[in-house]
Amino acid sequence: MKPLKSKLGVKRTVTENATAVLIGKKPIMNYVLACITFFHGGAKEVSIKARGRSISRAIDVAEVVRHRFLPDVKIKSIGIGTDQFLPQDQDDATQEATNVSTIEITLMR
Secondary structure, eight states, rough: EEEEEOOOOEEEOOOSEOOOOOOEEEEEEHHHHHHHHHHHTOOOOOEEEEEGGGGGHHHHHHHHHIIIIOOEEEEEEEEEEEEOOOOOOOSSSOOOOEEEOOOOOOOOO
């Protein structure tokens, strides 16, 4: 996996055949631009990944890319899941693991 630098501060990674945009707290249009850049760069698929409160932002990004900028892009798959995080303090065994929801939306051209 090769990380790319972005002028907008958006985390993007490139694997062999797919690209990933990791959604955080930045404005939606920053992530939309990252997706469009990947598609114009020749990528056939772009994966949008988010956790927790950023899930709704990831859905917005996918919809804006599809409806406003690249109408030929289709949703290939949507995956949902849960990540478990152990507490930071290993001394306190009474705390349970925290569950955080995740989503991955794969767009295909």
